[in-house]
Amino acid sequence: MTNTMPHGAALLLGFIREAEVGSSDRASYDVIYAHKQNALAKPLTTMTLGEVIAAQKTWSRAHGSSAAGGYQFMRATLLGLLREIPGLNEEQIFDPALQDSLGLHLLNRRGFESFVSGEISLSEFGRRLAMEWASLPVLxxxxxxxxxxxxxxxxxxxxGLNRALVKPGKLEAVLQEVLAASRSSDAASGSAGDVLSSTVRPELRRKPVARSGRFWTWLLTAGGTIITALKELNLVALDWRVQLAILMTIVGFAIYAISSMPAVRVAIGLGR
Structure with missing residues (x-):
């Protein structure tokens, strides 16, 4: 299984491989119907998708079915996937990674996401899986x-060919495990997302301007500076134009200092 495979889907695909071919190990990907893979000129997982499809033409007559690989893909299924999946082509190697990818596509086509989200019932999803894989029972x-x-x-x-190879209770237990695994993964993703959002955008939690200690410090400092200046410079004796220039300079510095605060800039729409 690839690391990008959802945990719940990986559990279910491993169960399906075991139901279909009798094992879920690496060798399960090389199996063809009736376990006739030893008659092949080379292992299934070293063949291209095109080679597999071409070889499947004779398997139904020779072995009774064209089913190939860990998920027992029928020839008609592989031909349909070639038309359906963008980027899939006959030159790709039919290795475990590709088979897992195609298996996941089939799961999604049968409603995997709807199942884990609660949109369809366990019984209905079981029926859809049984439509895709004959070894699975209806529930x-x-x-x-x-x-x-x-x-x-x-x-x-x-x-006259197919029968269920798994007890319905076993399939139900696995599907419950899949649900639990999928929900745990979603919860973990949500927690990680919350942590990420809190570290990437800390400015979203800035205090309101009226509650900012820095704002009041600058405001009081500016006010105190103006009062002190009036006393120390004896502005009463100066020309009114000089008084106005000095006051405007002091007020200008105060306004600049306060408006440079991030919280104030957000409040007055100057930035974030």
Whole structure:
């Protein structure tokens, strides 16, 4: 599994591989239907996607099915994915990473995101998974591909080929585990996001100007300076124009000092 695979999806895909081919290890990705992979000229995971699709033409007749890889992709499924997924091409190697990516695409197509978000029920998601992977059982009685099927049966029961290889209770337990893992991952992501936002944009929590200690310090300092200047310079004896110039200079410095404060600039719309 790649590191970018959601934890819940990785759990479910590992379970599906084991249900489909009997194991979830590295060798599971090389399996073809009926475990006839030893008859291949080279391992499945070293073939290109185009080579796999070409080889699958004869597998249905020779082995009974064209299913290939850890998720037992049918030839029609791979052809459909080639048309559906941007960037996917026949030259790509059919290795575990590509198979996992295609498996995740199938999960999403069957409603994985809707399931973990609570938009569809566990039973409904189980039915959709059974439609994609014949080894998985439906979790409630429903219409199958060929007939009405009971809980625990394959969606494709009645075709003479497929049957469920997993007990419905086991699938339900795994899906509950997937839900828990997905919600834990979402919660962790949310906490990380909260921490990130609090460190990247600390200015969003600045105090209001009226509660800023620095603002009142500058204001009182400016007022005190003006009063002191009036006393020390004996401005009463000076020409009124000189008095005005001195006062304007002192007030100007005070205004500049106060307006340079970030909180004040935000309050009067000069910046953030």
């Amino acid at each position: 409630a009685e429903s219409e199958g591909e060929w007939r009405r099927v009971k809980r625990g049966q394959s969606y494709y029961a009645g075709d």
